[in-house]
Amino acid sequence: MNKSISKHTLEKLLQWFLQVREDYFFRKQRNPYRVWVSEVVLQQTRIQAALEPLERFFSHFPDVKSLADATEEKVVYEFRGLGYYSRARNLRKGAIYITQFFDGKLPESYDKLLQIPSIGPYTAAAIASICFELPYPVCDGNVKRILLRANKWSLTTRDPNVDSKCISQLKKLYKGLPAGNVNEAIMELGQKICTRTKPKCTICPIQDSCKAFAQGVVNKYPLIPKKKPKVDVNWHLFIVVHNNKVLLQKWNNFYFLKKQKSFPSILDFPTTKKQECSWETKKRQINKFIKKYSAKPLPSLKHSITKHRIVIFPYIIFSSCWEEVKNSNSLVWVSEQQAEKQLVSSALSKIWKLYQQSEILESSHDKNT
DNA sequence: AAGTCGGGGAA
DNA sequence: TTCCCAGACTT
Structure with missing residues (x-):
């Protein structure tokens, strides 16, 4: 029965x-x-x-x-x-x-x-x-x-x-x-x-x-849905700092975290051909920034959004000379207190904490230059 | 119709 | 570690 x-x-x-x-x-x-x-x-x-x-x-x-x-x-x-x-x-x-x-x-x-x-x-x-x-x-x-x-x-x-x-x-x-x-x-x-x-x-x-x-x-029961393949993403982002201000970007068409302030970034999709330019081109872009602004890499970290497997590569740049500022009104300098409150999503707040831990580097860097 | 958006518990 | 969840909104 x-x-x-x-x-x-x-x-x-x-x-x-x-x-x-x-x-x-x-x-x-x-x-x-x-x-x-x-x-x-x-x-x-x-x-x-x-x-x-x-x-x-x-x-x-x-x-x-x-x-x-x-x-x-x-x-x-x-x-x-x-x-x-x-x-x-x-x-x-x-x-x-x-x-x-x-x-x-x-x-x-x-x-x-x-x-x-x-x-x-x-x-x-x-x-x-x-x-x-x-x-x-x-x-x-x-x-x-x-x-x-x-x-x-x-x-x-x-x-x-x-x-x-x-x-x-x-x-x-x-x-x-x-x-x-x-x-x-x-x-x-x-x-x-x-x-x-x-x-x-x-x-x-x-x-x-x-x-x-x-x-x-x-x-x-219930039936298991068939799972979708994951896409790998390498997310290179630049934490640009000068005089206790940090450069954030609100880019409504950014691949992730739309409508939220983020960092100036370059995305690379190593396992798909969908990207707008080759990895070689991206690598050149990234290396150019690293050289030009003496970018210091921070430890990479993993993150996941929907069907993406993301590895985040953060770099610190101590400079006010970020040329792209002139070309984009989506870039804005904010105080560290403002950044703290605006970088709420988990990926970004993880990165922010990582940066704060390395802030000591900044002061020693400033003294030496 | 398909994709976006965390953080935690289970495997 | 990796997998998976689940509702409103957006595209």
């Missing part, structure tokens, strides 16, 4: 949830602003890693108004440690939008929530159900994994059809149930029991409704 998921299944799930529910600080009151920010953060950051930065974020931005009034730089800075910094910029945009169009309060409507920057289908459903008891199922990675197993649907969690399949199945069952609690319950099941690896099926409260468990094939 393997029954499919029913309203009774969700009722059993709720019972389990009420017993194991974690008392996270952001759950204490169902304040729409706090639920919004928390859900945006928890989209892609595990709860344990998010707790501290999230409390810090709330202490600086306790409500929509404070977030809307803050500068983008400050918002991104207080988001540090959480990754995916476009979320911070979009949260600020969202706060401004809410101020402008909804009188500073999150609207009690799924469709209106969806208009707000940073709020997509998942976040709109989470806020609508948790704060306003509107019957919208959330569909995140946990929900998809659970339903793909329970239904034995032979799809990957990335399949574009999965979201609508999951939502339409759940939506039929939500009538008369507390939507917010059901949504939190199903996601907590995914975190604690129906985990991606080593699921704890023997203590699963909805084991009876799981087709994969009944047939002993839980670890065959």
Whole structure:
């Protein structure tokens, strides 16, 4: 006997949830602003890693108004440690939008929530159900994994059809149930029991409704997507310093970290032919800079963005004579304090720390020249 | 439709 | 070490 998921299944799930529910600080009151920010953060950051930065974020931005009034730089800075910094910029945009169009309060409507920057289908459903008891199922990675197993649907969690399949199945069952609690319950099941690896099926409260468990094939679901090949990138970047100022570049078309300030850079793709000029040409360019400006190489470091395997080669240049300044308005000198606050992404802050450790070199260099 | 964007836990 | 996750936005 393997029954499919029913309203009774969700009722059993709720019972389990009420017993194991974690008392996270952001759950204490169902304040729409706090639920919004928390859900945006928890989209892609595990709860344990998010707790501290999230409390810090709330202490600086306790409500929509404070977030809307803050500068983008400050918002991104207080988001540090959480990754995916476009979320911070979009949260600020969202706060401004809410101020402008909804009188500073999150609207009690799924469709209106969806208009707000940073709020997509998942976040709109989470806020609508948790704060306003509107019957919208959330569909995140946990929900998809659970339903793909329970239904034995032979799809990957990335399949574009999965979201609508999951939502339409759940939506039929939500009538008369507390939507917010059901949504939190199903996601907590995914975190604690129906985990991606080593699921704890023997203590699963909805084991009876799981087709994969009944047939002993839980670890065959969800289907594994075929992986894409990685691209190697060598990222040569120049930390140009003079009089405690550092030269940063905001280049909107740069390959990585668009819209963020970075360092003047040269990219090389050693294993692909896609680059605009040969490695020999790049090497000549780089060597030219090294010679011309007495660039000092720092230890290289590894980094990864999406399907790229990146090796970063940082060089320090102690000089105010960077000719390219004249040719580019995207280059700007900033103080070290400003740089500290603007180089937030992990790759850049790693490089910045590396530079600070070697700052002693700068002072000795200055004395000797 | 496909690519961007971290940081951490598991393999 | 390497692999992999996952939602909103961008292109």
